[in-house]
Amino acid sequence: MKQPVRLALLGCGTVGAEVVRLLHEQSADLAARIGAPLEIAGIAVRRLGRDRGDLPVDPTLFTTDALGLIKRDDVDVVVEVVGGIEPARSWLVEALRAGKSVVTANKALLAEDGGALHDAAAEGGGDLYYEASVAGAIPLLRPLRESLHGDRITRVTGIVNGTTNFILSAMHATGAGFAEALEEATELGYAEADPTADVEGFDAAAKAAILASLAFHTRVGAADVHREGITEVTAADVASAKAMGCTIKLLCIAARGTDGQGREAVSVRVHPAMIPLTHPLASVGDAFNAVFVEADAAGQLMFYGRGAGGAPTASAVLGDVVAVSRNRLAGVRAASESAYADLPVRPMGEALTRYHISLDVADRPGVLEAVAGVFARHDVSIATVRQGPAAGTAGAAGEAVLVIVTHVAPDAALAATVRELRGLDIVRSVASVLRVEGGL
Numbered sequence: 001m002k003q004p005v006r007l008a009l010l011g012c013g014t015v016g017a018e019v020v021r022l023l024h025e026q027s028a029d030l031a032a033r034i035g036a037p038l039e040i041a042g043i044a045v046r047r048l049g050r051d052r053g054d055l056p057v058d059p060t061l062f063t064t065d066a067l068g069l070i071k072r073d074d075v076d077v078v079v080e081v082v083g084g085i086e087p088a089r090s091w092l093v094e095a096l097r098a099g100k101s102v103v104t105a106n107k108a109l110l111a112e113d114g115g116a117l118h119d120a121a122a123e124g125g126g127d128l129y130y131e132a133s134v135a136g137a138i139p140l141l142r143p144l145r146e147s148l149h150g151d152r153i154t155r156v157t158g159i160v161n162g163t164t165n166f167i168l169s170a171m172h173a174t175g176a177g178f179a180e181a182l183e184e185a186t187e188l189g190y191a192e193a194d195p196t197a198d199v200e201g202f203d204a205a206a207k208a209a210i211l212a213s214l215a216f217h218t219r220v221g222a223a224d225v226h227r228e229g230i231t232e233v234t235a236a237d238v239a240s241a242k243a244m245g246c247t248i249k250l251l252c253i254a255a256r257g258t259d260g261q262g263r264e265a266v267s268v269r270v271h272p273a274m275i276p277l278t279h280p281l282a283s284v285g286d287a288f289n290a291v292f293v294e295a296d297a298a299g300q301l302m303f304y305g306r307g308a309g310g311a312p313t314a315s316a317v318l319g320d321v322v323a324v325s326r327n328r329l330a331g332v333r334a335a336s337e338s339a340y341a342d343l344p345v346r347p348m349g350e351a352l353t354r355y356h357i358s359l360d361v362a363d364r365p366g367v368l369e370a371v372a373g374v375f376a377r378h379d380v381s382i383a384t385v386r387q388g389p390a391a392g393t394a395g396a397a398g399e400a401v402l403v404i405v406t407h408v409a410p411d412a413a414l415a416a417t418v419r420e421l422r423g424l425d426i427v428r429s430v431a432s433v434l435r436v437e438g439g440l
Contacts, residue, residue: 002036005325008075009043010066010091011082015105015132016043017055018314019079024056030318034325042069044082070095077324079317080104081132085112096120096128101324101333105132105313111206111222114213118337127327127334129320134207135160135289137312138305139319144214148295149338153215155294156254157437160207162287162308163198164230164250166190168238168272169285172247177235190287200229201250204270208252211291212268216256217341220268226348228271237432240358240403246274247282251437259346267346274356275438282438349412354383354436356405359421360428363389363400367426371402374424378417381407399428405436 007023009016023030023038031037040057044066063069070078070091078095080102082088088109092102097120104110110117110133121128131141135158144153159165163185170181182199185191197203205225212220230250241248252270259265275282280302284290289307294300306312327333361367368385375382386403406414422430 002329004037004039005034005328006039006041006074006076007321008041008069008072008078008095010069010078010080010088012043012045012052012055012062013081014310015081015313015317017052018310019081019317020055020057022314022318026318030322033322035329036325038321038325041072041075044069066091067094070100071098075100076328077101077103077321079321080106081313081317082106083108085109089113089116092117093120096126097124099124099126101127101129101328103129103132103317103320103324105130105317107133107203107206107210108222111209111225114210114221115219118339122336125333127324128337129324129334130210131320132313132316134210135291135303136305136307136309137315138289138291138303138307140291140303141210141214143301143303144211144293145338146335148293148298151295151297152256153293153295154256156211156215156252156291157281157294158207158211158252158289158291159249159281159284160211160252160289160291160307161198161201161204161250162289162306163191163195164201164204165284165289166287167199168230168233168248168250171233171235171238172242173285175235175239178231178233199231201227201270204250204252208254208268208270211252212254212266213339215254215293216266216343217338218266218343218345219339220254220266220345224268224345226269226271226351230272233272233434234432236358237434240356240432241274241434244274244356244405245278246276246436248272248274248434249281249284251275251281253437255351256343257346259344259350263344265344265346267348267351269348269351271435273435273437275436279438349410349415351411352408353411353414354406354408355414355418356403356432356434356436357418357421357430358432359402359404360431361400361402362426362428363398364426367400368402370424370426371404371421374420375404375406375417378409378413378420380409380413380417383407401431
């Protein structure tokens with residue numbers, strides 16, 4: 001057995017503690033897989049005095065000096081599970097420039113400034129692995145990064161946030177409103193005390209940027225991702241989706257295509273959307289994640305599993321630790337970042353989508369003709385129209401609801417259509433606007 005591979009662990013919260021436990025419980029197997037034992041050189045934490053229960057680790061390994069730990073000559077691999085942008089970025093750049101390999105679960109940092117980390121890795125000659133940053137234990141990034149490199153990926157569609165998927169699944173199953181479903185998610189521990197990053201789509205947008213970067217060989221950052229959350233999704237929206245044989249999911253969608261000038265480009269977006277119940281992603285319930293990948297030769301692939309939690313995330317972290325440790329012992333490094341395509345990111349207005357629009361309108365002759373005229377002026381084709389009495393009117397004269405589903409059109413044209421509809425006297429309100437994905 002060779003000399004141990006020494007790890008510096010940055011962070012010992014939910015994920016970090018699980019990493020320590022798994023390192024202890026599986027030490028013999030991990031050593032056999034790598035060809036050398038793994039040892040913890042030190043653990044950087046914010047507070048030394050915190051009660052960490054029966055964590056199987058020598059208390060003298062804890063330190064508040066993360067940078068000092070990283071700079072130690074006896075550290076081979078730095079494992080970062082702290083999160084956030086700074087000081088994590090400075091720590092990891094320091095480690096990578098010094099030739100140490102880095103394993104991180106930090107999706108926010110990778111989406112914000114992954115380029116700086118890749119550049120530092122290239123400079124220092126170490127590995128940068130981050131399987132745990134998207135979809136927890138689901139083996140997803142490695143297939144995109146390695147297994148599918150002989151193919152051309154055209155589209156990645158995924159449910160990558162467990163909190164929002166739990167909320168929307170509960171709304172679909174029970175008819176509850178958003179606030180009620182969020183309260184249940186919080187009570188069960190699926191939602192944080194401050195759920196903003198999840199319900200407003202920030203978490204999913206960071207993951208979408210990472211997925212698009214790998215799938216399309218292009219640096220995509222969080223700022224390139226169009227983002228909408230689920231806070232405006234109502235029980236009425238869910239009921240309308242059910243009536244159409246659909247359900248509503250918060251989707252991350254990364255697609256490769258051409259822009260208005262026929263040049264190859266990518267679009268990346270996160271928003272709630274209706275999908276038919278026959279779509280593979282429709283049956284993904286509770287807090288599970290799933291990602292649907294489409295490629296020219298491989299066709300359609302789906303990756304499914306638990307996308308969050310201490311143990312699943314720690315599993316992905318340790319998988320990366322094994323990979324980078326084996327590389328170090330062999331004196332090699334993994335393939336560097338593949339960003340050769342450098343494709344432009346299309347604005348959301350150019351994305352081709354369908355809309356489901358619910359209008360509260362005056363119930364009198366000529367209304368449908370006037371509404372259809374607005375769609376025609378913006379060159380948006382109507383697929384279906386459903387009309388019924390306004391909620392609570394029991395069919396009384398004077399008010400009605402129009403539910404319109406469009407054919408595919410540029411998002412900018414659909415948005416302009418909605419803006420004009422809001423200005424019509426005959427339209428009392430635009431009650432709901434949702435995109436439709438997956439075909440009907």
